[in-house]
Amino acid sequence: MSPLTLWPATASEQAARIDMLFTGLLVISGAILLLVAGLLLVLCARYRRGSAAPRGDLPDFIRRDVEIGWTAATLFLALFLFWWAGATQLRASDPPAGALEVHVVAKQWMWKTRYPNGAREINALHAPRGEAMRLMMTSQDVIHSFFVPAFRLKQDVLPGRFTEMWFRATKPGEYRLFCAEFCGTDHARMGGTVTVMEPEDFARWVAAQPQEEDLPGEGAALFTALGCSGCHAAASAVHAPVLAGVYGRMVHLADGRTVRADEAYLRDSILQPKRDVVVGYEPIMPSFDGLVDEADLQRLVAYLQSLRGEAAR
Amino acid sequence: MSGITAERAIPGAPPREPSYLTAKTGLASWLLTTDHKRIALLYMAAITVFFFVGGAGAVAIRIELFTPQADLLSADAYNRAFTFHGVIMVWFFLIPSIPNILGNFLLPLMIGAKDLAFPRLNLASWYIFMAAGGLAVYTLLSGGVDTGWTFYTPLTTAFSNGNVLAAAAAVFVSGFSTIATAVNFIATVHLQRAPGLTWFRLPLFVWAIYATSIVMVLATPVLAMVLALIFAERAFGIPIFDPLRGGDPILFQHLFWFYSHPAVYIMVLPSFGVISELVTCYARRRVFGYNFMVYAILWISLVGFLVWGHHMFVSGQSLFASLAFSLLSFIVAVPSAIKVFNWTATLYRGQIVFDAPMIYALGFIGLFTIGGLTGLFLASVPVDIHVTDTYFVVAHFHYIMVGGAVSALYGGLAFWWPKITGRLYPEGWARFAAIMMFFGFGFTFFPMFIMGYLGMPRRYHVYPEEFQVWHVLASAGAVILAFAYLLPMGFFAWSLIWGRRAPANPWGATGLEWQTSSPPPEENFHTPPVVEQGPYNYHPEHAGPPALEREQHQPQGRQP
Numbered sequence: 001m002s003p004l005t006l007w008p009a010t011a012s013e014q015a016a017r018i019d020m021l022f023t024g025l026l027v028i029s030g031a032i033l034l035l036v037a038g039l040l041l042v043l044c045a046r047y048r049r050g051s052a053a054p055r056g057d058l059p060d061f062i063r064r065d066v067e068i069g070w071t072a073a074t075l076f077l078a079l080f081l082f083w084w085a086g087a088t089q090l091r092a093s094d095p096p097a098g099a100l101e102v103h104v105v106a107k108q109w110m111w112k113t114r115y116p117n118g119a120r121e122i123n124a125l126h127a128p129r130g131e132a133m134r135l136m137m138t139s140q141d142v143i144h145s146f147f148v149p150a151f152r153l154k155q156d157v158l159p160g161r162f163t164e165m166w167f168r169a170t171k172p173g174e175y176r177l178f179c180a181e182f183c184g185t186d187h188a189r190m191g192g193t194v195t196v197m198e199p200e201d202f203a204r205w206v207a208a209q210p211q212e213e214d215l216p217g218e219g220a221a222l223f224t225a226l227g228c229s230g231c232h233a234a235a236s237a238v239h240a241p242v243l244a245g246v247y248g249r250m251v252h253l254a255d256g257r258t259v260r261a262d263e264a265y266l267r268d269s270i271l272q273p274k275r276d277v278v279v280g281y282e283p284i285m286p287s288f289d290g291l292v293d294e295a296d297l298q299r300l301v302a303y304l305q306s307l308r309g310e311a312a313r
Numbered sequence: 314m315s316g317i318t319a320e321r322a323i324p325g326a327p328p329r330e331p332s333y334l335t336a337k338t339g340l341a342s343w344l345l346t347t348d349h350k351r352i353a354l355l356y357m358a359a360i361t362v363f364f365f366v367g368g369a370g371a372v373a374i375r376i377e378l379f380t381p382q383a384d385l386l387s388a389d390a391y392n393r394a395f396t397f398h399g400v401i402m403v404w405f406f407l408i409p410s411i412p413n414i415l416g417n418f419l420l421p422l423m424i425g426a427k428d429l430a431f432p433r434l435n436l437a438s439w440y441i442f443m444a445a446g447g448l449a450v451y452t453l454l455s456g457g458v459d460t461g462w463t464f465y466t467p468l469t470t471a472f473s474n475g476n477v478l479a480a481a482a483a484v485f486v487s488g489f490s491t492i493a494t495a496v497n498f499i500a501t502v503h504l505q506r507a508p509g510l511t512w513f514r515l516p517l518f519v520w521a522i523y524a525t526s527i528v529m530v531l532a533t534p535v536l537a538m539v540l541a542l543i544f545a546e547r548a549f550g551i552p553i554f555d556p557l558r559g560g561d562p563i564l565f566q567h568l569f570w571f572y573s574h575p576a577v578y579i580m581v582l583p584s585f586g587v588i589s590e591l592v593t594c595y596a597r598r599r600v601f602g603y604n605f606m607v608y609a610i611l612w613i614s615l616v617g618f619l620v621w622g623h624h625m626f627v628s629g630q631s632l633f634a635s636l637a638f639s640l641l642s643f644i645v646a647v648p649s650a651i652k653v654f655n656w657t658a659t660l661y662r663g664q665i666v667f668d669a670p671m672i673y674a675l676g677f678i679g680l681f682t683i684g685g686l687t688g689l690f691l692a693s694v695p696v697d698i699h700v701t702d703t704y705f706v707v708a709h710f711h712y713i714m715v716g717g718a719v720s721a722l723y724g725g726l727a728f729w730w731p732k733i734t735g736r737l738y739p740e741g742w743a744r745f746a747a748i749m750m751f752f753g754f755g756f757t758f759f760p761m762f763i764m765g766y767l768g769m770p771r772r773y774h775v776y777p778e779e780f781q782v783w784h785v786l787a788s789a790g791a792v793i794l795a796f797a798y799l800l801p802m803g804f805f806a807w808s809l810i811w812g813r814r815a816p817a818n819p820w821g822a823t824g825l826e827w828q829t830s831s832p833p834p835e836e837n838f839h840t841p842p843v844v845e846q847g848p849y850n851y852h853p854e855h856a857g858p859p860a861l862e863r864e865q866h867q868p869q870g871r872q873p
């Protein structure tokens with residue numbers, strides 16, 4: 001047996017905030033528990049049958065005021081806790097712009113990660129200390145859940161949809177990665193490690209990884225082969241937006257919404273173009289759902305992302 | 314030995330008229346009975362069997378988790394064990410336990426009725442339950458299911474190779490039994506109350522069963538729908554949850570938790586009722602804040618329908634939705650707190666007697682308080698993100714449903730045992746079992762909070778070594794807990810033959826059920842009672858209970 005631990009490692013900004021909230025809750029609920037247990041014990045001892053303590057009617061204020069008092073008190077406490085918890089969550093809701101994006105694909109029973117430069121890993125994630133990292137996650141089969149206790153973070157990973165999660169690691173070290181959503185036979189073995197490194201070490205590490213394929217290059221070829229360029233090329237006769245620089249930009253949509261063109265948006269634009277129509281354009285783009293598979297989709301998106309630098313901002 | 318009973322030793326056996334137990338004999342008189350009391354006993358037999366079956370799953374789990382490696386069970390066998398444990402315990406033990414055993418037996422007695430409103434429906438409900446139970450056992454024998462009791466899609470519909478259809482069918486069918494019983498209870502409370510028994514004179518147990526029945530009737534159809542959809546997708550390939558064909562796996566979770574959160578209240582509200590009866594009787598006090606207690610039950614049943622999204626904070630649901638569900642979950646905690654405070658305050662200026670049922674009740678209040686307080690942690694979005702799907706959640710719901718509901722079931726069984734069987738249970742043994750249950754429970758489940766926060770995910774048969782300490786504690790505690798559950802079965806059975814005969818009202822309790830003989834005659838009351846006052850008249854209105862004099866309590870009803 002390994003030595004007794006009572007508190008998990010704390011290795012992200014959000015982990016520290018959650019620990020605060022958790023400690024607060026421990027103190028408050030500990031106090032309530034002591035109050036209830038103490039009252040039970042004292043009352044049981046004092047009013048055991050035949051004891052000398054006076055009995056008789058309850059004073060009126062106990063019947064009414066006390067009841068109203070503790071109802072109101074618990075309600076206020078509940079609202080306060082809601083506010084505290086909600087505020088803690090809101091502070092961490094949106095990833096900062098420029099966060100490092102890593103792709104996570106889950107399948108029974110492994111995790112696959114891919115870094116922006118094409119480096120890939122299985123059941124492992126490396127992250128630089130102090131920098132925001134954003135995970136774009138999807139599953140190839142059932143629902144899994146990406147859980148790093150040291151970061152106090154967990155996010156279900158769904159098939160057919162992207163979920164995301166971000167963190168800023170604060171302490172170099174190796175931490176456990178678990179699958180937290182039951183996903184079949186080897187659910188318990190679907191784990192790995194998250195390694196937090198100093199930024200320089202991380203940069204070196206990433207650069208040294210073998211880059212198996214040139215996703216953006218292959219994406220560029222697909223862009224022509226699938227006929228995207230027929231509409232989207234700058235010289236095209238069709239009225240369609242030029243895609244250079246679209247990635248990461250705020251896009252105004254025909255229905256009045258403004259959204260950031262992140263990865264999920266690009267995917268949606270290709271698979272369900274009618275959903276987010278860019279303002280000023282006709283919804284003529286056909287859906288490519290069923291025509292491109294997941295791998296091709298990743299290549300196309302990688303290509304569009306690579307166009308980021310070429311546009312004047 | 315007992316604190317309350319002075320009049321226990323009745324000289325000589327009183328002349329006994331035929332009770333519901335002896336009025337008719339033969340197997341057919343039991344299997345075709347429409348007497349709510351006998352049907353309650355049929356349920357008791359069936360539910361006890363399921364408690365053993367589900368308990369066997371728990372035993373397998375706790376043995377396997379004693380070490381970090383897989384030693385007793387393979388991965389698949391373990392997955393089947395916890396799935397089976399969950400399915401049986403939720404639908405075949407916890408949900409039917411108090412309502413169908415104690416509720417069935419007591420509801421008509423407590424409101425001075427001859428029987429439930431629809432006696433034959435009551436029997437039909439038992440047969441439906443048995444059919445469902447048969448399907449559940451068939452599921453086990455045909456290889457079991459490996460989806461978890463939550464049946465999450467698309468695992469359930471497209472990937473599991475267990476016998477999902479049989480399991481879904483078992484749960485689906487059991488739902489009809491639940492609904493039939495609930496409708497019966499609702500109708501009974503509306504139509505069969507004794508003259509003078511107005512709504513605000515009802516014992517809190519009746520209120521609790523009534524509210525539970527309403528939740529059952531409203532929630533169970535949603536479970537039936539979602540199980541039917543699973544059936545449609547898995548058996549006929551109709552894509553509803555499969556995202557590759559335009560379905561939505563999250564839709565399943567919404568429907569499932571729309572049922573399953575209220576189901577938590579189906580499991581725990583009846584125990585609130587039991588505890589209110591026990592605490593008042595053994596503190597010899599009117600319940601503190603009767604009206605608040607009633608409103609709290611109704612408030613819980615209503616708001617309980619609006620909080621299902623707190624099971625889905627990490628599912629990808631929008632943050633806005635999560636915050637709304639978080640707020641509602643905090644609000645639903647308030648009435649539960651009121652109940653705890655009011656039970657505690659009921660002790661104030663009482664004449665408290667520590668008989669076994671009271672020890673169960675006090676244990677219930679303690680464990681339920683811990684369960685409820687940890688609910689606040691889970692209602693907080695950021696904390697829940699960390700601890701959901703870990704042992705923290707496992708600990709939390711076992712505190713509510715096992716520490717709470719099962720303690721109340723045992724306490725209630727002991728309390729009403731003389732009424733049901735006409736025999737007194739051995740008080741000393743019962744106190745010992747009650748205390749053992751409290752500590753065994755704490756040893757088993759408290760360590761789970763700690764390992765949950767440390768990050769131990771649920772549904773793992775192998776786990777990192779650092780969690781072993783806590784698993785060993787839990788498994789050791791489970792041994793104590795198992796004995797605490799088995800012991801009463803032993804002495805209850807013993808009392809059937811060797812127990813002393815019980816008088817009509819051994820505890821000096823006020824409810825109508827105590828004003829008929831123990832066990833009651835077939836028609837419950839020879840002359841139907843008339844009610845002129847509220848429940849729990851353990852002492853005159855503007856005084857307290859006097860020491861040692863039991864005669865001060867006033868029965869709620871009177872024979873006209």
Ligand SMILES: [Cu+2]
Binds near residue numbers: 181190
């Ligand atoms: Cu998993």
Ligand SMILES: [Cu+2]
Binds near residue numbers: 624
């Ligand atoms: Cu819930």
